[in-house]
Amino acid sequence: QSFNVTVASVTGNEGRVDKEPGWIDALATHNYDYTIHGMLAQRFIDTSVKFILGDPLEQVIEVAGKHFLLMHGHSIGSKSNLSDYVTKIIGKYAGRGIRIDYVIFGHIHEADIGDIYARSGSTVGANAYSENGLNLLSRPSQNLYTVDSYGNINGYKIDLSYTGEQTYQLDSELASYNSKSASKLHE
Numbered sequence: 001q002s003f004n005v006t007v008a009s010v011t012g013n014e015g016r017v018d019k020e021p022g023w024i025d026a027l028a029t030h031n032y033d034y035t036i037h038g039m040l041a042q043r044f045i046d047t048s049v050k051f052i053l054g055d056p057l058e059q060v061i062e063v064a065g066k067h068f069l070l071m072h073g074h075s076i077g078s079k080s081n082l083s084d085y086v087t088k089i090i091g092k093y094a095g096r097g098i099r100i101d102y103v104i105f106g107h108i109h110e111a112d113i114g115d116i117y118a119r120s121g122s123t124v125g126a127n128a129y130s131e132n133g134l135n136l137l138s139r140p141s142q143n144l145y146t147v148d149s150y151g152n153i154n155g156y157k158i159d160l161s162y163t164g165e166q167t168y169q170l171d172s173e174l175a176s177y178n179s180k181s182a183s184k185l186h187e
Contacts, residue, residue, distance in 0.1 A: 005050065006052060007037070007049060008051075009033055009056075010071065010073075010106045011034050033122060041053065065147070068104060069100045069102070071105045071106075073105030073106050076089075082114070082117065103117040103118075106122070110138040111141050113157060118155045120143040121138065121143065123140055125139060143158070
């Protein structure tokens with residue numbers, strides 16, 4: 001009631017339904033992160049919360065006078081060179097006359113918040129490939145970004161595993177997606 005809230009989503013690797021997400025919009029929507037976003041948009045349809053639906057692979061949105069690039073992140077590269085890749089992506093858009101203030105992407109299997117970019121965590125948590133193949137201990141999470149009165153963009157990671165004293169216990173029999181991602185671990 002006291003804030004203007006805009007919700008946008010970025011598809012990550014953990015939530016994909018198909019084995020590979022591909023490079024076309026239709027395949028990128030076969031993702032649990034995208035599905036959860038759509039379900040929440042329907043749930044809040046009669047409220048002041050604004051949900052942004054658009055290209056699930058790459059889109060520029062404006063929030064509070066700032067330009068955010070939302071992308072899956074196939075072109076991001078390795079985690080060790082994130083700043084270099086993000087700077088190149090911002091430069092690509094600048095060459096087209098489009099200012100980018102902040103880049104939000106998926107792809108690298110864990111939450112990471114920096115000065116000019118962030119990787120949002122997946123609402124569905126880790127999968128077998130990220131845990132066993134990449135040795136990451138990623139958690140179900142979602143990022144929240146604010147633009148303050150000075151124009152600063154601030155990112156916050158919200159862990160979705162715990163809600164007060166209650167935790168969500170996952171039934172291993174229902175974790176069928178992990179068996180699909182586990183196949184990526186075999187030569």
